Amino acid sequence: MVEARVTTLADVAALAGVSVATASKALNNRQQVAPTTRQRVVEAAEQLRFRPNTLAKSLLTGRSGTIGLVTHDLDGRFSIPVLMGVEDAAGTGKMSALLCDARGDSLREAYHLQALLGRRVDGLVVVGARPDPRESLGRLPVPVVYAYAPSLDPEDMSVTVDHEAGGRIGVEHLIACGRSRIAVISGDPAYGAAHQRATGALAALGAAGLAPWGGEVLFGSWTESWGRSATEMFLARPDARDAERGIDGILCGSDQIARGVLDVLRERGVAVPREVSVVSHDNWELFATGSRPQLTSVDMHLEDLGRRAANRLFEAIEGRATPGIDVVPSSLVMRESSLPTG
Amino acid sequence: MVEARVTTLADVAALAGVSVATASKALNNRQQVAPTTRQRVVEAAEQLRFRPNTLAKSLLTGRSGTIGLVTHDLDGRFSIPVLMGVEDAAGTGKMSALLCDARGDSLREAYHLQALLGRRVDGLVVVGARPDPRESLGRLPVPVVYAYAPSLDPEDMSVTVDHEAGGRIGVEHLIACGRSRIAVISGDPAYGAAHQRATGALAALGAAGLAPWGGEVLFGSWTESWGRSATEMFLARPDARDAERGIDGILCGSDQIARGVLDVLRERGVAVPREVSVVSHDNWELFATGSRPQLTSVDMHLEDLGRRAANRLFEAIEGRATPGIDVVPSSLVMRESSLPTG
Numbered sequence: 001m002v003e004a005r006v007t008t009l010a011d012v013a014a015l016a017g018v019s020v021a022t023a024s025k026a027l028n029n030r031q032q033v034a035p036t037t038r039q040r041v042v043e044a045a046e047q048l049r050f051r052p053n054t055l056a057k058s059l060l061t062g063r064s065g066t067i068g069l070v071t072h073d074l075d076g077r078f079s080i081p082v083l084m085g086v087e088d089a090a091g092t093g094k095m096s097a098l099l100c101d102a103r104g105d106s107l108r109e110a111y112h113l114q115a116l117l118g119r120r121v122d123g124l125v126v127v128g129a130r131p132d133p134r135e136s137l138g139r140l141p142v143p144v145v146y147a148y149a150p151s152l153d154p155e156d157m158s159v160t161v162d163h164e165a166g167g168r169i170g171v172e173h174l175i176a177c178g179r180s181r182i183a184v185i186s187g188d189p190a191y192g193a194a195h196q197r198a199t200g201a202l203a204a205l206g207a208a209g210l211a212p213w214g215g216e217v218l219f220g221s222w223t224e225s226w227g228r229s230a231t232e233m234f235l236a237r238p239d240a241r242d243a244e245r246g247i248d249g250i251l252c253g254s255d256q257i258a259r260g261v262l263d264v265l266r267e268r269g270v271a272v273p274r275e276v277s278v279v280s281h282d283n284w285e286l287f288a289t290g291s292r293p294q295l296t297s298v299d300m301h302l303e304d305l306g307r308r309a310a311n312r313l314f315e316a317i318e319g320r321a322t323p324g325i326d327v328v329p330s331s332l333v334m335r336e337s338s339l340p341t342g
Numbered sequence: 343m344v345e346a347r348v349t350t351l352a353d354v355a356a357l358a359g360v361s362v363a364t365a366s367k368a369l370n371n372r373q374q375v376a377p378t379t380r381q382r383v384v385e386a387a388e389q390l391r392f393r394p395n396t397l398a399k400s401l402l403t404g405r406s407g408t409i410g411l412v413t414h415d416l417d418g419r420f421s422i423p424v425l426m427g428v429e430d431a432a433g434t435g436k437m438s439a440l441l442c443d444a445r446g447d448s449l450r451e452a453y454h455l456q457a458l459l460g461r462r463v464d465g466l467v468v469v470g471a472r473p474d475p476r477e478s479l480g481r482l483p484v485p486v487v488y489a490y491a492p493s494l495d496p497e498d499m500s501v502t503v504d505h506e507a508g509g510r511i512g513v514e515h516l517i518a519c520g521r522s523r524i525a526v527i528s529g530d531p532a533y534g535a536a537h538q539r540a541t542g543a544l545a546a547l548g549a550a551g552l553a554p555w556g557g558e559v560l561f562g563s564w565t566e567s568w569g570r571s572a573t574e575m576f577l578a579r580p581d582a583r584d585a586e587r588g589i590d591g592i593l594c595g596s597d598q599i600a601r602g603v604l605d606v607l608r609e610r611g612v613a614v615p616r617e618v619s620v621v622s623h624d625n626w627e628l629f630a631t632g633s634r635p636q637l638t639s640v641d642m643h644l645e646d647l648g649r650r651a652a653n654r655l656f657e658a659i660e661g662r663a664t665p666g667i668d669v670v671p672s673s674l675v676m677r678e679s680s681l682p683t684g
Binding site: 065066069074080083084087088091094096097098099100101112115116119223224225256259263266267286290 | 407408411416422425426429430433436438439440441442443454457458461565566567598601605608609628632
């Protein structure tokens with residue numbers, strides 16, 4: 001229901017018996033107001049539930065107290081936690097976030113950008129749909145932080161993930177579990193992250209004097225279906241279940257892939273983790289804890305990434321911009337699919 | 343990089359050789375400006391890439407051109423599509439959405455509400471985390487639309503889902519597929535929607551002279567694990583796989599539950615849909631298309647719900663508020679898990 005009228009500063013001034021100018025000074029803690037007058041104005045404001053007009057105030061300070069938040073896939077698995085982190089940091093710092101979804105379309109992005117600048121946002125966080133580096137937006141009248149997908153321009157401010165490290169710590173954990181015949185099933189080769197995680201996995205294998213089981217990393221898609229197909233391919237090899245030469249570990253490019261891997265291993269009677277340990281990437285709770293057994297998975301700490309992006313933007317708005325790429329380290333969340341077998 | 347200075351109306355006026363007041367009138371299409379003068383100002387504005395200050399303009403019109411978007415679970419399965427719908431409707435209508443995540447906490451909600459009103463939003467969309475009706479926010483100085491979770495006050499504006507219909511169309515489809523011994527596995531009994539969907543399912547069964555297989559609807563949680571347990575319980579009954587009296591259809595309260603159901607049926611060698619047809623609710627693509635076979639599922643059209651909520655809010659802002667609950671009808675998306683067996 002819309003009935004209550006917005007209380008204005010004039011109402012407060014009238015109730016307190018002062019001029020509007022005096023009421024304004026009193027509420028903004030200026031020096032020229034007597035303490036008793038200030039007290040009367042504050043009480044009147046409380047009585048009338050007066051909310052200072054942030055909009056009008058921003059015209060005086062030159063700050064709008066809002067940041068623009070440009071996402072590229074609002075329903076995406078990865079941008080949402082980043083968004084939550086930004087919103088969280090903004091909320092506690094009394095900033096508000098204007099949300100725009102550009103849906104992976106650069107024209108839509110340009111349109112939203114103009115609209116946000118027209119609203120005089122103090123800065124922008126641009127959240128990528130995928131982790132690959134993206135074109136810079138170039139020089140804008142306000143600071144910009146690129147989150148998840150870093151900018152290709154090293155002079156920009158970016159906060160992102162170390163995908164090579166993600167692949168590396170997954171393999172290191174499998175080796176620590178006593179595994180040495182490790183197959184690597186990566187995701188969609190159109191994503192840089194699929195290659196970077198594979199590179200990290202190969203580096204960790206190499207450092208231990210190992211090569212991937214089957215001779216190479218397999219690339220496909222980020223789906224359960226691909227996880228199932230890749231596992232069928234591995235198991236079709238004559239030595240796949242050989243006690244001396246068969247697979248004893250699988251590193252997966254995503255939890256969805258791992259879910260497909262676990263389903264086929266289960267159907268084929270391969271015990272996880274006793275015969276084969278499985279480690280995956282993303283730590284998507286829903287998949288990681290819904291599967292049998294529950295999945296050990298690499299977590300990118302995306303909410304933390306969002307908070308860092310927001311805080312870096314707030315610093316830049318205060319005049320303390322720090323160009324360059326800030327990398328949030330991933331870490332492993334251990335569950336039943338990889339526990340060392342005694 | 344922050345270097346470019348924001349172009350002001352004064353810059354445009356200077357370049358066009360007119361006063362600031364004339365430049366303002368020209369750009370706002372007022373009558374008192376000669377066409378040639380207007381043309382000169384417009385060209386100057388284009389040349390300088392001048393963006394009118396939406397903030398300053400809003401002080402004149404009394405509108406901020408922004409709406410507040412209060413969500414309660416930003417990482418939730420259900421609020422995100424609603425959010426996308428709202429953002430989509432706002433974007434095309436030149437409104438901007440200020441995003442706040444209250445995370446299911448009424449104190450956080452009250453805090454965000456004050457902040458949004460302080461920013462003079464023209465209206466609010468409040469998106470529920472779960473579909474159960476919620477307390478009204480009462481009288482506010484701007485219109486409010488409640489999305490997904492409707493307000494308990496019928497004088498408020500709400501846009502929600504018909505959960506009874508969701509249960510009903512699921513069972514009607516199973517019956518249309520020739521099934522008559524239909525078990526119903528619902529979700530968490532703490533959710534009104536779990537009961538409403540069950541009520542709809544029972545009504546459809548009753549209308550066909552049927553009762554649920556096993557005698558009653560089972561309630562548990564919204565998880566895969568519950569779907570697995572409930573299926574194990576059903577299959578443990580001696581007549582479960584009897585050709586005359588055994589289960590031939592299962593209606594599930596969510597895609598996650600259905601996923602657990604399918605996994606157990608598969609492991610036990612029960613053919614889906616030949617022996618048992620499975621229908622679920624939510625139509626979460628990821629689960630519905632990742633499973634074997636792919637799931638027939640009820641879709642709530644949440645993005646459409648979000649667009650409707652936003653459009654109803656825009657009408658209310660224009661003075662055409664329509665109290666009451668608007669219900670978006672669900673519909674069935676058919677896939678392999680239920681196809682009639684010839």
